Amino acid sequence: MRRRDFLAAVPAAAALGAPVAGAPLSLWYTKPAEKWTDALPVGNGRLGAMVFGGIAEERLQLNEDTLWSGHPREWNNPDAKQHLAEVRRLVLDEEDYQAADRLCQKMQGPYNQSYLPLGNLRLTFEGVNAATAYRRDLDLETAIARVTFRAGDAEFTREVFASAPDQVIVVHLTSSKPGRLTFTVALDSPVRSKPEPSGNDGLRLFGKAPAHVEPNYVRSDNPIVYDDAEGKGMRFEARVRAVAQGGTARVEGDRLRIEGANSVTLLLAGATGFRGSNRMPDTPAAEVSAACVNSLRAAAARPYAELRRRHIGDYQKLFKRVSIDLGGGSGLPTDERLANFKSNPDPALLALYFQYGRYLLIASSRPGTQPANLQGIWSEEMRPPWSSNYTVNINTQMNYWPAETCNLSECHQPLFDLIAGVARNGTKTAAVNYGARGWVSHHNVDLWRQSAPVGNYGGGSPTWANWQMSGPWFCEHLWERFLFTRDLAFLRERAYPIMKGAAEFCLDWLIEDKQGRLTTCPSVSTENVFKAPNGKNAQVSAGCTMDMALMRELFANSIEAARTLGVDEEFRTRLEKAKSRLVPYQIGKYGQLQEWSKDFEESEPGHRHMSHMYGLYPGAEITPRRTPELAQAARVSLERRLKAGGAYTGWSRAWAIGFWARLGDGDRAHESLGMLMLHSTGPNLFDTHPAGSGWIFQIDGNFGAAAALAEMLVQSHDGAIEFLPALPKTWPRGSVTGIRARGGVELDLEWDGGRARKATLRARLSGEHRLRAPKGQKIASVGGLAIKEQQDGSVLVQLQAGRTYQIAFA
Numbered sequence: 001m002r003r004r005d006f007l008a009a010v011p012a013a014a015a016l017g018a019p020v021a022g023a024p025l026s027l028w029y030t031k032p033a034e035k036w037t038d039a040l041p042v043g044n045g046r047l048g049a050m051v052f053g054g055i056a057e058e059r060l061q062l063n064e065d066t067l068w069s070g071h072p073r074e075w076n077n078p079d080a081k082q083h084l085a086e087v088r089r090l091v092l093d094e095e096d097y098q099a100a101d102r103l104c105q106k107m108q109g110p111y112n113q114s115y116l117p118l119g120n121l122r123l124t125f126e127g128v129n130a131a132t133a134y135r136r137d138l139d140l141e142t143a144i145a146r147v148t149f150r151a152g153d154a155e156f157t158r159e160v161f162a163s164a165p166d167q168v169i170v171v172h173l174t175s176s177k178p179g180r181l182t183f184t185v186a187l188d189s190p191v192r193s194k195p196e197p198s199g200n201d202g203l204r205l206f207g208k209a210p211a212h213v214e215p216n217y218v219r220s221d222n223p224i225v226y227d228d229a230e231g232k233g234m235r236f237e238a239r240v241r242a243v244a245q246g247g248t249a250r251v252e253g254d255r256l257r258i259e260g261a262n263s264v265t266l267l268l269a270g271a272t273g274f275r276g277s278n279r280m281p282d283t284p285a286a287e288v289s290a291a292c293v294n295s296l297r298a299a300a301a302r303p304y305a306e307l308r309r310r311h312i313g314d315y316q317k318l319f320k321r322v323s324i325d326l327g328g329g330s331g332l333p334t335d336e337r338l339a340n341f342k343s344n345p346d347p348a349l350l351a352l353y354f355q356y357g358r359y360l361l362i363a364s365s366r367p368g369t370q371p372a373n374l375q376g377i378w379s380e381e382m383r384p385p386w387s388s389n390y391t392v393n394i395n396t397q398m399n400y401w402p403a404e405t406c407n408l409s410e411c412h413q414p415l416f417d418l419i420a421g422v423a424r425n426g427t428k429t430a431a432v433n434y435g436a437r438g439w440v441s442h443h444n445v446d447l448w449r450q451s452a453p454v455g456n457y458g459g460g461s462p463t464w465a466n467w468q469m470s471g472p473w474f475c476e477h478l479w480e481r482f483l484f485t486r487d488l489a490f491l492r493e494r495a496y497p498i499m500k501g502a503a504e505f506c507l508d509w510l511i512e513d514k515q516g517r518l519t520t521c522p523s524v525s526t527e528n529v530f531k532a533p534n535g536k537n538a539q540v541s542a543g544c545t546m547d548m549a550l551m552r553e554l555f556a557n558s559i560e561a562a563r564t565l566g567v568d569e570e571f572r573t574r575l576e577k578a579k580s581r582l583v584p585y586q587i588g589k590y591g592q593l594q595e596w597s598k599d600f601e602e603s604e605p606g607h608r609h610m611s612h613m614y615g616l617y618p619g620a621e622i623t624p625r626r627t628p629e630l631a632q633a634a635r636v637s638l639e640r641r642l643k644a645g646g647a648y649t650g651w652s653r654a655w656a657i658g659f660w661a662r663l664g665d666g667d668r669a670h671e672s673l674g675m676l677m678l679h680s681t682g683p684n685l686f687d688t689h690p691a692g693s694g695w696i697f698q699i700d701g702n703f704g705a706a707a708a709l710a711e712m713l714v715q716s717h718d719g720a721i722e723f724l725p726a727l728p729k730t731w732p733r734g735s736v737t738g739i740r741a742r743g744g745v746e747l748d749l750e751w752d753g754g755r756a757r758k759a760t761l762r763a764r765l766s767g768e769h770r771l772r773a774p775k776g777q778k779i780a781s782v783g784g785l786a787i788k789e790q791q792d793g794s795v796l797v798q799l800q801a802g803r804t805y806q807i808a809f810a
């Protein structure tokens, strides 16, 4: 590569704008990461790296979001249909629930494929062993991970970021004394591959992914099957190029050696042979290479300072839309703040966690990329937990809970693409497995948009895979996007056809129960187990509360969508009729919201899933104002779950926070936020999930808790924009800007002494809005508008697109 003089373009280390200790939007540490879960994530939606920050050895663990095992294949099960009638008879006659469970397993197909790591970039330094003044951080303001330390008489810095505009990961190294940077660069991967030189100043790692990876459930040595046939396993490549200022850079064997440089920029590109979820991944090697070469060439033509500026500009356009201040603050490293949370529940750490959730979504989900999987895009294992797949009986959906409210609507896009792919494949699954129209999807999805119930994983195949309701849940995301943006083209072209197909499946899937109501069977309350009348555990029954809630919501939204678009009148009538016959919500013997259509005893009262409360959150059917009895019953259910040890996974805890926020109980929401910090958060603020005697990373809780925190401050699901619906006593004073409400409104809010002081509304669209002040307060004025005060204390206002309104509270 042509040498360029970067010195003039690059600011001195001290002027790089590194955040100081205690900067509110930085995660920082005084030691390098020892474990993967200590390292700090960067990502551009597609390429990700975990930065370890070692002193003599740096490791960047790398991912590319389309690198998966496998290829499109047949997963539908033509035999499934023949068991359906018998499953229904066994359940509806209450003859043998366990037999129904067993039969359901025969309706399954193969397990899904696995997300794979791209590899590692390793730097080994000479002459920098003992370091002082060590610090590593991740600055959420700039999305740059930084390492700084002193070794001997020189200061060393490294900056790492994943650029979306330039599609490369950039590592920039400097030393305060000239000529002090001497190190080797290597690429390796746990996926079968080979590193080799590329020109005089670069390396290339080329490989082919396995055609099949068995999940890790039962054994860690489950088969990983490589297959040389064309398209059976996708090609992939990582390439790194060095631009050194001063000194030399040259290839030595399969390594790159930098000697005596003043500063060095490493540019890393990655690409795979993925061609789309319904095509064999058979892109020729030369094309995969060309994708890397082209990104590197374009990036290398820009000086470091320009790459950095372009990255920050692009990132901040999304990140800076929202700011938050909950008070508090600390000069301590992030891991110490977390460890001290019990004695010092610092609100600033929660604000950091909230913004970290937004950061992670920007870093793992951009238009055109794959959606965030169970680990976002960050995964180092060949058999990651649950194949790091899309678990769509809550986890994937939870990843996108903050997208609209937290002003990252663009980041929602990859989920819509996934939904479209699953809907396409699910049309065949609906026909083959069930003889039904429309489309169906079950509880797991992978890169190939697996749509059938998965089975066949070692130790047994849980019946909970036979859950046909992810389609309706997906559709809630499409509809919500419309509610926030009122984008009619999106509704007409993307959302409604998919919603209609999901509703068509539901209409065919519904059957009559003995009381003449419409019900679903087989039906599982996501992964939960009940005591059947014979005293033994079972999973499959009929008409679980969540099935009914999802269908009621899908039908209502599809009716509304069709009406808005002026289409499908007759279909609307069919949906109305079916909707009115669905098994209704029921309140059980403990005063709880019933989880199953019969008031079964729970086998695991502290179960992590709380699906029956879907209508409270993220759904909007149950609200304390509109359905007070159901809201009270949901509260009883939540209390019972938590008392029995529920919410023990991070995602489940995040859900609990959302429930409390929707119930208007800020102090209980805050209590659960505290539990999340104490029990379900790793040192790098990654959300955790218990596993064996330890824990693993799972990203859903990061997103779910960020979304739930936003719900504590502003809600708009119940026919009004509500200010501070669940403010805890521990945040008497604070502010938030840029939160979005349904109907195209963006708002800022300030409070003090636990009372709203002022708010600003920016209307993106014209329309009537109902506004609701916090409990015990009133809305005194809205800009210069005439306000109609309603009986319940809310006010109605007519907002004009493009205008900003100041709100005063009394």
Ligand code: FUC
Pocket: 374, 386, 391, 395, 527, 608, 649, 651, 689, 698
């Ligand atoms: C569901 C949950 C588990 C885990 C897995 C990825 O099966 O019940 O807790 O989150 O998804």
